[in-house]
Amino acid sequence: MYEMLDIAHVVADLSNVTGEVGTIPVTGTPDVTGTTRAMRTPVVGRFAPTPSGRMHLGNVYAMLAAWLSARAADGRIILRIEDIDQPRVLPDADRWIMDDLTWLGLTWDGEPVYQSQRLDRYADAIRMLSTLSSSTSCSPSVSSATVTADHLTFRTNAIYPCFCSRSDIRAASAPQEGDGFVVYPGTCRRLLQHNPDETRARLEHGDQHSLRLFAPNRNVQFTDRVFGSQTFNLAHDLGDTVIRRADGIVSYQLAVTVDDLDMGVTDVVRGRDLLRSTALQLYIREQLIASGWLADNNCDDSDDSDDRDLSERSDSTVASASVDEVSDNAFVEVSAATSVGVPSFAHLPLIDNAAGKRLAKRQRSLDMGVLRARGVSAHRVIGYCAWLLGLLAQPEPCAARDLIDHFSWERLAANRSDRRVPDDPFADFVGSDDAGAH
The missing domain is CATH 1.10.1160 (Glutamyl-tRNA Synthetase; domain 2)
Structure with a gap:
């Protein structure tokens, strides 16, 4: 039996009347005999291909790893067709993918789920994230300005509109060393904070804009089965992230987080290029749960009752990555713990030609x-x-x-x-x- 869940557990001290949340990290690997509640949670993995063309050897390598990870634990595999970015979708590519998976013997459970059929669910997530108060979304030291438009409440410490073009961002930013990742410089967040009337006027004028999620100065820590302990600072390593593009398409980061929560996914296997994204998705996951996401009983839009049951049962597991908040003057631990089990992660070395x-x-x-x-x-x-x-x-x-x-x-x-x-x-x-x- 391999390690099924090796993410550090964190328990929130909800009785702390000062508003500071304590943490109790549980180190090490849970007992493989299944003595913990987390270990008794059914394993649910997923295939999540983008139907932009035929699968290549690197895709099969990743899908074989995901399939084996779930099947070795007597778990289930969901097939999720990530077709939300319609301009990239190639007609019939989803059928080619399913045919190739069947040919390879990589079976899945239930009917395929298409992201393009879940747009209302992603819109719900954006609305719920926009309702978060500053106390749940960031450090109290970060001031918040508010503008309401398009049935959403925009805050500098939650979701806000961004009018910047790619060239604007490149001109104002420097890429991270090593991988060229560009951290957004916060231009439109400062606009909302210092001149909310201008933000409101541009929205009323119909200026094209994306939606960004504020990234607080917090460290997200998780343990990867392949790459070990990982720590990323949301503000410094990721920055405020687009969750809905200017063309209206919901971002991968939001959609995959919503889907994994709704479908009760416990086992995530993908390429190492998404290690950084894992930290962001854990934060989005935390914020959705804080907003009451799983209080909605309609967590799964599919007709597969097993999937619904898994999503509903997932709230019995206490397991989380550790999230630390960093203030200007001190390093203070805070909890990312929820009543929902955080998935196990395995990020794979990439395949080069x-x-x-x-x-x-x-x-x-x-x-x-x-x-x-x-x-x-x-x-x-x-x-x-x-x-x-x-x-x-x-x-x-x-x-x-x-x-x-x-x-x-x-x-x-x-x-x-x-x-x-x-x-x-x-x-x-x-x-x-x-x-x-x-």
């Missing part, structure tokens, strides 16, 4: 359509991805189900470096090894 660049769907040589047309078997693809995950000593053909009993995160955690694959890793094996595998 022969040139050392991350695999992309535009690189057709390693997409499933091309590989299947060439006669590469499903078992060969699974075996190669299992080797990339450190589960096999050599890239040998095998079925996904044959890996379940031997699955562990330990080997991958021991080698966190990104993988590099040749342009044609199957050149010597097409039709030569497992012709009977489909």
Whole structure:
């Protein structure tokens, strides 16, 4: 049995009349015999592909890891088609993805869930986040100005409108060292704080704007199964983040957080490029729950009663990442604890091509359509991805189900470096090894 939940537990001291919240961190790994309530929570993983093209080898590698993580714990897998960014969606790509997953033996449970059918749910989340008071959204030392428009309340310490273009942001910002990530400089937050009348006038005039979520000066800490302990400061490492774009499309960060909460997801597996995003999603999750999100009994828009039950049962688990608030004068611990279990996270090393660049769907040589047309078997693809995950000593053909009993995160955690694959890793094996595998 592998580590099912290794995020530090945090318990809130709700009796503290001063308004400061204490924390009691519980270190170490829960007992694998299942003696804790958290360990008895059913494991729910998810596939979350974007239907912008055919799956490539890197996608299969990540989905195999997610599938094995859930199945090794006798858990369930939800298939969520992340088609919210309609301009990127390729017609029929969702069907190609489902066909490839079936061919590979990576089954899922229940009917697929489409983000494009959950837009009202995301709008509800934005409305609820906009109602948060300053005491729940940030340090009391941060002053708040308020403007009401479009049935939303905009605050400098919650959600506010941003009129900046990308060029405006680039001109006012410096990228983070290393990965080029740009932290928003807070231009429109300061506009709302110092000149709310101008913000109101621009909204009434119909100026195009996105919506941003204020990032307080707080550290978010979580333990990743592969990359270990992680700490990100919301203000310094992420900044105020767009949750609805100027074209009206809800951001990935908000949508995935809402979906994981609603669907009772307990097991998140994805690429290491999303480590930073995990901190933001944990914060959004905390804020949604603080706003009363799970008090709504209609947590799942699907007809799958099992999914609804899992979402409703998730509130019996006490588990959370640690969130620390940093003031100008002191380092003060505060709690991100809720009555809802925080998922376990595993972020995978990335898969690069022969040139050392991350695999992309535009690189057709390693997409499933091309590989299947060439006669590469499903078992060969699974075996190669299992080797990339450190589960096999050599890239040998095998079925996904044959890996379940031997699955562990330990080997991958021991080698966190990104993988590099040749342009044609199957050149010597097409039709030569497992012709009977489909």
